[in-house]
Amino acid sequence: WDEPVIFELHRPGERGVIPPGSEESLAAEVGDGTGRIPDSMRRSELPKLPEIGQAKVLRHYLRLSQETLGSDLNVEIGQGTCTMKYIPRINEMLIRTPHLTELHPLQDEESVQGMLEIFHRTDLAMREISGMDAFSFQSSSGTQALLAMASIVRAYHESRGEGDTRDEIITTIFSHPSQAATAAVKGYKIITLHPDEDGFPDLEKLKKAVSPRTAGFVVANPEDTGIYNPRIREFTDVVHAAGGVCYYDQANANGLLGITRAKEAGFDMCFFNLHKTFAAPHMCGGPATGALGVAEPFKRFLPGPVVDLENGRYVLKGQEDGSIGKVRSFHGVAQTVLRAYAWIMSLGPDGLRDVARIAVLNNNYLYHKILKIRGASAPYIRGRRLEQVRYSWKQLTDETGVTTEDITRRMCDFGLHYWTSHHPYIVPQPFTLEPTESYSKEDLDEYIRALEHISNEAYSNPEAVKTAPHNSTVHRNDESSLDDPKQWCITWRAYLKKAQEN
Amino acid sequence: WDEPVIFELHRPGERGVIPPGSEESLAAEVGDGTGRIPDSMRRSELPKLPEIGQAKVLRHYLRLSQETLGSDLNVEIGQGTCTMKYIPRINEMLIRTPHLTELHPLQDEESVQGMLEIFHRTDLAMREISGMDAFSFQSSSGTQALLAMASIVRAYHESRGEGDTRDEIITTIFSHPSQAATAAVKGYKIITLHPDEDGFPDLEKLKKAVSPRTAGFVVANPEDTGIYNPRIREFTDVVHAAGGVCYYDQANANGLLGITRAKEAGFDMCFFNLHKTFAAPHMCGGPATGALGVAEPFKRFLPGPVVDLENGRYVLKGQEDGSIGKVRSFHGVAQTVLRAYAWIMSLGPDGLRDVARIAVLNNNYLYHKILKIRGASAPYIRGRRLEQVRYSWKQLTDETGVTTEDITRRMCDFGLHYWTSHHPYIVPQPFTLEPTESYSKEDLDEYIRALEHISNEAYSNPEAVKTAPHNSTVHRNDESSLDDPKQWCITWRAYLKKAQEN
Amino acid sequence: MTRTRTFAHPYIPNTVPEVQAEMLKEIGLDSVDQLHDAIPESLKLNRDMKLPPAMTEHELRRHIDALLAKNKHGGAYLNFLGAGCWQHFVPAVCDEINQRSEFVTAYAGEPYEDHGRFQALFEYQSLIAELVDMDVVNVPTFDWAQAASTAIRMAGRITGRRTALLPKSADPDKIMIIRNYCTPVMELRLVEIDSATGRIDLDDLRAKLDADTAAVYFENPGYLGIIEDQGSAISALAHEAGAVSIVGVDPISLGVLQPPGGYGADIVCGDLQPLGMHMNYGGGQAGFIATRDEETYVMEYPSRLFGIVPTEVEGEYGFGDVAYERTSFALREKGKESVGTQTALWGITAGVYLSLMGPYGMQELGGTIMQKSQYAAKKLAAIPGVGLRFPGTAFFKEFVVDFNGTGLKVAEINRRLAEAGIFGGKDLSGGFPEWGQCALYCVTEIHSKADLDRLAEAIAKIVAKP
């Protein structure tokens, strides 16, 4: 398809839908309604939205959907650490009922007992999986959960009169950028630890970093390299000894389910991305859920309300004294909580452990095969990877000039996603793959073959890779305008203005 | 996508879904269940179905869906007389409720009052639209409705003691093949009238054809040429005078809604395709509904049960004496009856008349434009077309060698459907377009431009057209095996056997 | 309705007045009224149709939802009705695929732009072929009754004969449909069944077979759930008489029951509804026909048959119509019966279903259904006054419960079951009056033990003598 921008479909007089109107008898009683708008507040000119018949609107968006490569459509192991796994279709069907879609979040508890029970049961399951003592589902992404945890760190220290003195949070360079960013949003100074030469977080560096100013320590484990820090308990002990709070980014939890938990590693808090580990869909980038769990001493800081069971009845408990209040409106993304609950119930304890095992098996199989591809490597310690690996094309780039960004575009010709890595590129020419448990050996082999093909091509005909994509729905963008305020066009109206000027 | 055949995705041990099982306590009481199968009836070898994980099954069929050009995705005016119109999304959403999907057709009337009310209200609307006196929704396509009507013709004559003597049914060559075919299924001899030189059904030929052997007369009006027979009342009078029954194929009714009706034209019966005129979807070819209406004297022959309203309660009335019994299991395709009802309610009387007007307007606009394309023509009378037109590329073929079949394949490169015509090709090098009311002027212009392009190409570079498709998801088929019993492969297992032999 | 329309209807873009005017001008007309000049005034309605005014989308949704809310359904009630339409487990992936906009709105495109549709239907044919163990399967037809009708007409054409034999235990509605379809070209005769076992009376069959018998049709499991284990004998008798053996099957039984080719069937037919279709008040039915890959048979199918072919590109598959010249599309009344829109979407769905289930899924499912239905039969038969009509005969999924000993009518029992949230089995007292008060109960994999116990308790309570 070569779809125009929606505004180009505008034909005066067409209508996509007729909204509900007022009965004549009602209108007779109150007039046209807008008469009561104060003059200064009456819109004088209609918004310049396009006018388009329903069939054309539908056709347009259906075509755009076909130009979007959802994980349903490809071997989706190339979106880095995003844990793209199979989205069970039954779960998507279960949420499409007015018994969920038409619930108002302020309904009386008595009228939403089923929904509250689902929250509560999911809470119980998460507690068992993590070892934590209470969960809140309000955070609507991992980033928001990290913000909530940073907020709890602050509330905790304030409750102990150390709110002002403890102003540093320690993280690592191979953790997600949001760990640092959200702590900074909460006013913390960030100390970023770099790994040792094997890629492990460096205990000695941590020991040097902690101080009476340490508010908290946040880390993923395994980090985005796929390397699990076996001395994590020593890390949390060091931080605790310094009076800091340890919180755990479990975005990479998929390879750990039923194997090891936040509690035993010494964390005070953790969160799971339900849209990653628990197979809720990513929906082009949200809405999502960061399920936030805390150990008992931190329960009172949780954002509210949280669901509790009292005398066989599910109730919403409001914010406790000292709680951080709220981080998101209402109760979070209920439909994604339901999806996660359904997924847990589809797998049971054995199935969850199989998830962890097969995810790690798949990752190590992939790792093994990719290291055989010419020009590819995986820096740091050999082996011992769990759920993902950060690879490098440094050799390939050195030898052929083809970069990891070139390969991104070329992989698209194979109908496959491929992602480099978060900035900064500590690993040169990086790419990050996380196969999860969802893909079969044949699927992985297909992906590997595409990489092999491109590696061969880079060595034999590098231009073919550099000029990709060749087989996409669109051709290569001219991106020169994107960083120039005079040229960038963030909306159609801005485009029309700037096109006219130039 | 270059999707393999589903059997090629087979990997032993994989599972797509786990069906419900028996509780252990239940199994303990009855054993494994299959023990009671008589030995001769026990399956000895499992069916050779493939074993495939759920994600791969889903991915496979999603990809096949993307390789299917539904009317949602293109300007769908090229499927001949199929009345491809906009399928309102709300109607598709309304049927996805357990209040419909989980109804058993033998439930007590009391438990399905809502469904029965929908049947009844649709019946009332159809009566008003056609002038008939009762409708049955049992027939699940136009073809089945034609079969039902031919059956009623027979039942009617039998009830009058003329079942054996009246054994001929008269139809026209520009009517759908099923008119002739279904009458033949019911044992009738078929008399097919050819049109006069202007393309009108020929009244003189009809007068010669009728006789005491005439059982019935079935015709579409307009016929697939788009030409409306203005003397239709004279036709039905002639047949009635000869003792025959007149039944009306209203597959082409879209241009007539609210304008003219079966009753006034003198028909005893008619049917509407709910999946055409009433905007129910075609679903790759069914299930569908041929809503069958009859005038009062024919009510007792209708297949049963039909819905009636008695004392404010909807009831199912069984087959009357002399009825043809049933033509399809249960009550027909309930979800499509609901769709048609919803569509009628979305339009109202004014909207339905707009449908007829705009459909005719669109068709005449298209007709006007296509006649300007080099090599294209529309045989028979100039103008006076209603809902569709049968065109001809005779001149183009004579001058360039490019045939209408070549153009079918080439249109596919533009993401558009294009259909020739039913056999036999009375009109040489035919193609048949029906734009309906659903498409905007711009949509029609897009289709016209594609035809113009191909016409120009035929004159300048005919090979480009003849070797199409160039831009499809597949390349040109080698169809030589399709008519050879030794080579044709109607299933994968047959393919494997024959591939091995060769 | 609340408003006069001043803009285009959302479904009819060219109702925009300016666009209409422009198009009218282009074709040389002054007014939309002239568009229908081809129709004589005497035939014009020339008044508004008496129909309710148009509703907005929201009004429509409220209106329809309110109507549908009056229905009680098998998701909320315990349902034991079967008799040709069965409540089975429907995998979510089946719904996902058959709700895809592309498949919902496609129709009859060509092999190139509709490659996916051709492939999906070819795969459907191929998957059913494995289940029934035959090499040819058609694009689906309306329902089992239509498939049986066409199978009989095929047999008639193949043999040049005019009569078909069916067991008396067949569904009376199905017999009605077949009779209408075959009359007057062919004639149906009914064969007696053994009153104790429900199986076909072979003596009567022998007596009725003659030189004009085109086909013997029987079912496995039959309408009454009975497993007919005399299949080989029946087919042998048919073949000896020069007739074709046709077997109708419930395909969901074929994970555990012998496919009919194993006991001599020449044509197999049945209904796809159990394979992934919701009941839809009967709108989920779809028929299939299968035969060996012999020209004699293939050339008698009225339906479209999709075949796999090579393309210009080595290793690529294409799909097309096999022996199109058979059809009424090609030959009108000279074609084989008639063909048109049938039930393609359900064919695709059945393919999805079988792909998901695989061989072991079908086998396990068959076993589960047998376990649960046997358990239910046992529990019901243990209720005083209640028994099985054919206690010694093996059955699949459905069985006939005999309530004559309770002194109550089935209608009365069902009325009281409905009050308890249960749809009781189909009342057979109309179709088989000779058996008095019997009902056909259907138990599938969706029923839990608790459901079955609840049924038994409810019936026990209803029939208990005070």
Added chain:
Amino acid sequence: MTRTRTFAHPYIPNTVPEVQAEMLKEIGLDSVDQLHDAIPESLKLNRDMKLPPAMTEHELRRHIDALLAKNKHGGAYLNFLGAGCWQHFVPAVCDEINQRSEFVTAYAGEPYEDHGRFQALFEYQSLIAELVDMDVVNVPTFDWAQAASTAIRMAGRITGRRTALLPKSADPDKIMIIRNYCTPVMELRLVEIDSATGRIDLDDLRAKLDADTAAVYFENPGYLGIIEDQGSAISALAHEAGAVSIVGVDPISLGVLQPPGGYGADIVCGDLQPLGMHMNYGGGQAGFIATRDEETYVMEYPSRLFGIVPTEVEGEYGFGDVAYERTSFALREKGKESVGTQTALWGITAGVYLSLMGPYGMQELGGTIMQKSQYAAKKLAAIPGVGLRFPGTAFFKEFVVDFNGTGLKVAEINRRLAEAGIFGGKDLSGGFPEWGQCALYCVTEIHSKADLDRLAEAIAKIVAKP
């Protein structure tokens, strides 16, 4: 559960034992237990998790459906709850698009393979831009509260100041979220409202504006439904003090209400939920932020901003990230706040909604909401003992009903309304105790006159003195 698994789980294909063995061999391991050797034994759980056994798909469906069936919902009940989540008409096309498998399962692909996602989000930005009359709109954020929080933080960075002023009439929950997000970097102060009109007290605003004021934030319509018509004055005061004017809007009002740029807003924010999202128990919320196309503002957005660009092919459009280097993706803690997964699907849906509604749809809808809410307010105010808290102030969609004259608590009234199948308005006695027993009622286009009459009758009956 009823069965031990001997095959692969449908979601985990490589649980097939043979495949596992083959892959283990490939990587040189003997057993799956070795896969986790990197984890020290001391940290391993080494026991089964205490979780319920796995359910089959059918068991799961029954289990979840039974749980959800306990919920009473706004499709079956009459709902007058709003307060930040509103029940509006959702066109079916919105659901069709946001249920498309491609959009549901896509994430963060590149501009080439996800061209459709980029375009759909660019179009969303562009459509909202027309509605709010601004040139820059972000890829959506979590919700209105987050959008307001970020708008305030943007203002803080732009002005280099630390305080923000908000009206006391704002949603207490929203204030809680903003406060948590801004603390300790910025500080919130509340401005009084006029107790008779509910509008902002300009004198108090003047008094509180000072050299550390980064932003004045107010809403239109406000949390209590009030149309704040002093916008120009408020923005002027803010600007005089060197502060940024931020306005939060309910976008569904913008077919009839002036867009905030018209009264001096520098940043506009709000919630997308009314534009095509079901309530989903609060899961339908999504925030947006809009500004003028000025580098100062654009460079302070934390969110992704998609821009349109040319491609190699003349006339073709491509899409990409504008000023990516702002973000925390690029700069970690040095980026603007933080960015991650937000609410993209609701952004796409809001785009579909606005494409369907068009300018006239939005205008008509705004008018209808005003008519119906005014009608409801009039009916309720006519009930003895019941009044409006701000009778002289214009409102949109929501209004505060004063029940103090009835002698009943709102909680009691709502309890009795629930018995009548009605969800009464939000009880304000907790958040605004100074007003006694008041409730916030929400009336939208989905309410029919009959619904509103039914509400009035039910309340009249409840509050009637015996």
